[in-house]
Amino acid sequence: MSLASCTAGQVPPPQPATTTAPPASEAATFTFGTAAHPRTLDPALANDTESFRVSQQILQGLVGVDPLTSEPTPLLAESWDEGDDGRSYEFTLREDVVFHDGEPFDADAVCANFDRWYTFPETARAAASRLPFENVFKGYSDTPEVSLYKGCTATSAYTVDLQLTSRITGLIPALATPAFAMSSPAALEAGAADDLTESRDGSGISRYGQAPVGTGPFRFVSWGEGDVELASFDGYWGERGEVERVVFTTITNPDSRARALTAGRIDGYDFVSVDSAVDLARNGLQFLQRDPYSVLYLGMNQGFPGVDDPLFREAVAHAIDKDALVDGRFLNGTKPARQFIPEKLGVGNETVEDYGYDVSLAKDLLERSGYDGRELPFYYPRNVSRPYLPAPEKAYAELSRQLTEAGFNIKPVPVDWNDSYVEAVQQSGDRAFHLLGWSGSYQDPDNFVGALFGTYSEEFAYDDPQLFSKVNRARGLPPGEDRTEAYADISAQISDRIPAVPLAFPISALAMSPRVTTYPVSPVMNEVFNRIDLADVEPLPTPSD
Structure with a gap:
């Protein structure tokens, strides 16, 4: 997408210490301001945007994403065929790919990765909630x-047969x-990838998670305090692009990211705030919007006294003025949400209950629920921007005001x-409300309602075996009208029982300096930097040149 002015053998164990990178010209260095530190660079154990933003530069999966449509496209697999009524897939792999450590990418490597994910020990799985392998499989x-x-x-050197117990549409x-990117099996073993014996920012991490090895256009160089550095991989099988060196630097405050871009200290950043957008335009910087593909929600913990009463949760739903919440706090184009499934997936919301803003009704429902005025701890995040929540403190302040007006006694817990923060709100605890969201990573309604409500979770303490059964059935239905209707019915049941309140489908946006002439904007954030064009920089040679 072209940019326009503001509108829219024995392998030594990997170490997190700095490795040698050839010098790159300043013009061929791309510095990106991130909103938070990555939690890990091992994508299979990640569930956060900033970890994936870095890891997808280094590692690749069998399947890619079309930059225009976001539909699946061949990547490390040249092709695939479905068999046995959706219970098996045969993948034919590229034969010209090597990992950054020189190890071959082949069918054995693919199966080593799948079998690793399947056999993750509990200690590794506990490091993050909702790991993608469990969401899908x-x-x-x-x-x-x-x-x-x-x-x-591995049915041949470059052919893989993946078997399922039932269809996953x-x-x-x-x-x-x-999350399904391929790691070098030798590097996984050398880096003890499943042993989270080290720590970063208070979270367990393996040596491999601090120095991953993949097949992507960039190889890992270093991960210091607040910065991750990558270098173009000269043995990359595809087009290397123009960027020789990538630096990710963490700047948690969105206004500080804007100032760093204006001053020329970074070349781009994500999650532009409403307050920064006008100044960016005034300074001649580029403002790039993504199509909305995330949902912001107010979570409710039914393990907290009183929240399990349906009348209490219905009172919450009627107490929220979503239009007022969106106005001035989210970028233009952000829409209030009636359900958790984004519009572009084509699942209608005609049968979804519309809890209109009605303070009087909310007060009446709250009284009928027997609420006794006790304090309701409301958790919200600080010092971060997410695709669904560019300014958490401002969103919390408005929601707290609205709920207080309806008679809820809110106790702020920043x-x-x-x-x-994510771990705090996704485990049992003394929490009534929390602010969170979900960013879609692929185009399927199960990526939203299945991930959030397909099984019991401590986040909501919501146990609904009938709903879980419906989600499991819908997941395996072939594409078509029956599957769409099944997800519409699931969405209606979620809206009826209100485990959480969907608030908005936010527009997220990036800002870029004028020297970035092309940036691969993607609704699912499949934004790999070898597709960036920089002014006055020539493409790097490929192995065949």
């Missing part, structure tokens, strides 16, 4: 009766997400994002 080797993964077989799009 539903279980691991210690719960084979639940897991949809059956096995992986969204499997191919899901495999295009960064938690720094880097102090394990």
Whole structure:
């Protein structure tokens, strides 16, 4: 997408210390301001935007994403064929690919990765909630009766047979997400990838998670305090592009990111705030909008006294003025949400309950629920921007005002994002409300309602076996009208029982300096920097040149 002015053998163990990178000209260095530190650079154990933003430069999966349509496209797999009524897939792999450590990319490497994901130990899985493998395949080797993964077989050097216990209609799009990228099996072993014995920002991480090895256009160089450096991989099988060196630098405040861009200290950043957008335009900087593909929601913990009463949750739904919340706090184009499934997936909301803003009704429902005025701890994040939440403090302030007006006794609980905010709100605890969202990573309704409500979670303490059964059934239906209707019915049931309140489908945007002439904007954030064009920089040679 062209940019326009403001509108829219024995492998030594990997070490997190700095490695040698050839000098890159300043003109061929791309510096990107991130909103938070990555949690890990091992994508299979990540579930956050900033980890995936870095890891997708280094590692690739079997399936890619079309930059125009966001549909699946061949990447490390040249092609695939479905068999056995959706219970098996044969992948034919590229034969010209090597990992950054010189190890071959082949069918054995692919199966080593799948089998690693399937056999993750509990200690590794506990490092992050909602790991993508579990979201897609539903279980691991210690719960084979639940897991949809059956096995992986290398039928030839460059042919893989992936077997499932039942159909996963969204499997191919899901495999295009960064979490299913291929790591060098030798590097995984050398870096003890599943042993989270080291620590960063208070979270467990392996040596491999601090120095990953993939097949992508950039190789890992270093991860210091607040910065990650990558270098163009001269053995990359595809087009290397123009960027020789990438630096990710963490700047948590959106206004500080804007100032750094204006001053020329960075070349681009993500999650532009409403307050910064006008100044960016005034300074001649570029403002690039993504199509909305995330949802902001107010979570409710039914394990907290009183929240399990349906009348209480209905009172919450009627107390929120979504239009007022969106106005002035989110970029133009952000829409209030009635359901958790984005519009572009084509699942209608005609049967979804529309809880209109009605303070009087909210007060009446709250009284009928027997609410006794006790304090309601409301968790919200600080010092972060997310695709669904560019300014958390401002969104919290408005929601707190609205809920207080309706009679709720709100107790603010601000938690720094880097102090394990996500873990705090996705486990049991003394929490009534929390502010969070979900960013879609592939085009399938299961990526939203399946991930959020397809099974019991401590985040909502919401146990609905009937809903879980409907999600499991819908996941395996072939594409078509029946599947769309099944997800519409799921969406209606979620709206009826209100485990959480969908608030908005936010527009997210990036800002770029004038020297960035092309940037690969993607609704699913598949933004790999070898597709960046820089003014007055020539493309790097490919291995065949």
